[in-house]
Amino acid sequence: MTTAEAGAEPTASAAAPPSSPPLRANRDFRLLWIGQALSDFGSSMTFVVLPLVLLAGGYSTSVAGTVGTVILVTAMVARMPAGYLADRYNHRALMLAADLARFAVFAVVAVWTFAGRLPLAVAVAAVVVAQLGAELFKPSQSAVVRLVVPREQLPTAVSLNQARGYAAEIAAPAAAGLLVAVSLGLPLAVDAATFAASAVCVYLLSPTARASRATPLTAAPPTADEAEERFLRRLTAGLRYVAGNRFLRTLAVLSTGLNLLFQALVYALILGLGQGEGGSGAVGAAMSAAAVTGLVGSLVAPFLQRRLRIQVLVAAGPAVAGVLLAVAWWSGSGVAFAASFAAICLLTPVIGAALGVVLVTLVPREIFGRTTAAIGFVTEILQPLGPLAAGLLLATLPMSGVAALFACCFAVLAVLALLLPNAPKPPAPDSPTP
The missing domain is CATH 1.20.1250.20 (MFS general substrate transporter like domains)
Incomplete structure (x- = not known):
């Protein structure tokens, strides 16, 4: 194929009039x-x-x-x-x-x-x-x-x-x-x-x-061993496509670290702010504010995608969160800590939208489902460690120390995001499927 x-479909759509x-x-x-x-x-x-x-x-x-x-x-x-x-x-x-x-x-x-x-x-x-x-x-x-x-x-x-x-x-x-x-x-x-x-x-x-x-792949009836091998190859086709594409491979690794830090930040916010007086109200307000900023980020994503390179889009969230977490470390302010979470929620949908557009324009249709599943699997595989990491950090460090550590980690991710390779251009209509 x-x-x-x-x-x-996307190629034909691209030729559609404005x-x-x-x-x-x-x-x-x-x-x-x-x-x-x-x-x-x-x-x-x-x-x-x-x-x-x-x-x-x-x-x-x-x-x-x-x-x-x-x-x-x-x-x-x-x-x-x-x-x-x-x-x-x-x-x-x-x-x-x-x-x-x-x-x-x-x-x-x-x-x-x-x-x-x-x-x-x-x-x-x-x-x-x-x-x-x-x-x-x-x-x-x-x-x-x-x-x-x-x-x-x-x-x-x-x-x-x-x-x-x-x-x-x-x-x-x-x-x-x-x-x-x-x-x-x-x-x-x-x-x-x-x-x-x-x-x-x-x-x-x-x-x-x-x-x-x-379109399903068709072939002559295989033997039992060949059928098992073919099934495994088909099942992992998305993973192999991501591993063979430098841009997707690099972005997946970066997103894995970002998702881990995001989950740790969520639980550090809940456990850290929740311990203080009026903590439940503060946590509820922070979560509501984060949901609102996430909605705003989704709505402005198309505007930002047309004006900024994907490297800048991916780096912006960790960079802003790192700055606010540094403020939280310096001032001991729980508000600044919560604001860093809201900043990540504002810019995460922008990153997600940019990645989604790259996938639908780049990935061949016959492996699109497996490739999107592979991206999700890889980028979320470390998420279960986030809550555990937050609990361990809060057990050994004050809230300001946790903020300082998170600030450093987000700063590193922001720098790495700027070094992302350029997204490959969509394949030409007559080019062979990878």
């Missing part, structure tokens, strides 16, 4: 965006409410906290196989299956919660199914967006997709609090309804989007 076949209809007039993108905005809102409420449901059922805080661990582990295990499936099967069918499975499982959880005590096994099964569905949905949705959105509008499309997630994080906790006051099961029922709404939006996609799929 040639790159012309693999990426025909008067391409705006995204708000793009029916397929609008359906996907609305469906996922509702789904993100419901999932954000469940993230807040499900531990409360378990606590209300008499489970300990440690048991209730296992839900978060299950989500993280499921995501890491499912990401690569989900990317493989997204490259092999019809994207619309995969998205429908993911939405309907999540609708069914959370409808059961909601009914069970209304009826009485929710068993831990049911809660764990629900979050496993939900995370499997999320990992299956994401690469398929990205592939459809790549197909239905003209190339010149991709930065705006990626940024709007990120913005809906931040908007959900802002609105969902307050909505969850209001609904929990009525009944613990009500937010879970709303979450189930949002998955049903998302499934309807996916079902209504145009015939062009419905036919979206990567």
Whole structure:
């Protein structure tokens, strides 16, 4: 298969006239965006409410906290196989299956919660199914967006997709609090309804989007050993593509360190500020401010991408956070510490949008799902160490010392980001697929 076949849609879109209809007039993108905005809102409420449901059922805080661990582990295990499936099967069918499975499982959880005590096994099964569905949905949705959105509008499309997630994080906790006051099961029922709404939006996609799929690789029937080897090679095709591309390889390593520091900073903020008087209020205010800045960052991402090199975009977040953390170290100010987290949240979606555009314009279509899954897997593999690192640091250092250490680490990442190689240009229509 040639790159012309693999990426025909973006290449054709690039030749579209400047008067391409705006995204708000793009029916397929609008359906996907609305469906996922509702789904993100419901999932954000469940993230807040499900531990409360378990606590209300008499489970300990440690048991209730296992839900978060299950989500993280499921995501890491499912990401690569989900990317493989997204490259092999019809994207619309995969998205429908993911939405309907999540609708069914959370409808059961909601009914069970209304009826009485929710068993831990049911809660764990629900979050496993939900995370499997999320990992299956994401690469398929990205592939459809790549197909239905003209190339010149991709930065705006990626940024709007990120913005809906931040908007959900802002609105969902307050909505969850209001609904929990009525009944613990009500937010879970709303979450189930949002998955049903998302499934309807996916079902209504145009015939062009419905036919979206990567062309499966075909060959003569292999032996058992050859089949196993081929499967492993196909499963890891995204990893090998990233490893063989200098820009993606370097950016993935840099992003791995940035994600680790981000997670450590989040938990240092929660544990450090939460220990003081009025700590819970301070932590809540910091998280709300960070969600707002993340939404703003998503909205301004297209503007910044058109004016700044990707090296500057990637370096800006760690640089600003490092400066604010240095202020926190010098002054001992918790406000400056919280501001560093808000700065990272402001610029992280800008980095994510820039990377998303590079992926949809550079990666061949037949390995797009596996490549995006590989990027996510590699960049998030050290994230579970972040909370542990924050706890250990706060146990041995004062808050100002932790701020100083984080400031140095972010400064190093900012310098390394400026040394990133240039992003390769999208392949020509007649060039061979890597």
